[in-house]
Amino acid sequence: MNARTACTHFDGSSLQRLAGLVGAKWRFVTGDTLPERRPGSLAAFDAVIAAVEGRAVAVCSRLGTLDFEGYEEEYPFLTIEDADPSALEQLRKSGRMFFQKSGMEVRRVHIVREEITALRDGEVEWIYRTDVGVVFELSGAAVGIVKSSHHVEALFVSIGDSVDALDLPDRTIEWDWDNELGEEYRTRRDLIPLELLSP
Numbered sequence: 001m002n003a004r005t006a007c008t009h010f011d012g013s014s015l016q017r018l019a020g021l022v023g024a025k026w027r028f029v030t031g032d033t034l035p036e037r038r039p040g041s042l043a044a045f046d047a048v049i050a051a052v053e054g055r056a057v058a059v060c061s062r063l064g065t066l067d068f069e070g071y072e073e074e075y076p077f078l079t080i081e082d083a084d085p086s087a088l089e090q091l092r093k094s095g096r097m098f099f100q101k102s103g104m105e106v107r108r109v110h111i112v113r114e115e116i117t118a119l120r121d122g123e124v125e126w127i128y129r130t131d132v133g134v135v136f137e138l139s140g141a142a143v144g145i146v147k148s149s150h151h152v153e154a155l156f157v158s159i160g161d162s163v164d165a166l167d168l169p170d171r172t173i174e175w176d177w178d179n180e181l182g183e184e185y186r187t188r189r190d191l192i193p194l195e196l197l198s199p
Contacts, residue, residue: 004126006068006075010111010197014080017057018109018134018194024052026104026138028097029145031157038167040159042098048145048155049083049091050136052106056083059134059145061153068126069118076153078131100159104138109194110163111135112146116172119184132171135191137163144168163191 010018030049031042042048047060058081063074091097112133118125133146141159144166148156151174158167172187 003124004068004070006066006126006128006130008064008066008075008077008130009113010078010080010131012198014078015194015197017080017082021050021052021055021057021106021136022109022194024055024106025102026106026136026141026143027051027053027056027102028099029143029157029159030091030096031098031155032096034156038158040100041167042157042159043148044155044157046153046155047087048157049088050143050145051083051088056088057081058083058087059155061147061155063153066128068128070126073151075130075150076147078133078147080134098159101138101141101143104141106136107139108137109134110137111192111194111197112144112168113190113192114172115188116150117186119186121182122184132189133168135163135166135168142166147171150174 028051031044034041047058049058060079061076064077066075114132116128135144142163144158146168148154149171160166
């Protein structure tokens, strides 16, 4: 059996935009507070803006149609775009800019990449490889922006004192909710330093 495969990784222009933030001073990230989660947790529906001195980018979640599961369905994929100045002004006025860790240097950027493999009776049926987020490693802190689901555009933001302290939800469980007999799902998550990926 030939396994169906789908891949939604950041494109080259997205990686280049992220690379341009390394070495700059962190300013803010946008979102709505999530009081039910730990302090420093934010959410947004389809875009989160991350800003450094002199530049702001939007981590955007867009729906695209894939059929690796044997039928067509929409799945979110991430891109990095230049932030819209009018959107920034609206976010400022509505109080959705958060300046925690402002002034710290962006030391590294990491891509959060997941792979979900579906097996039926021990045979690989499909493989889904997707970039689920980006982590900014700062001098003394970290900010992570990830998909909150593999099936909707919502994004989740975690701000912490280190990369290891970030609260990055694992949504691969979305495929484990209602397994049929003989179905099995294997998942893998990697944090890949941006410099190891070719733009």
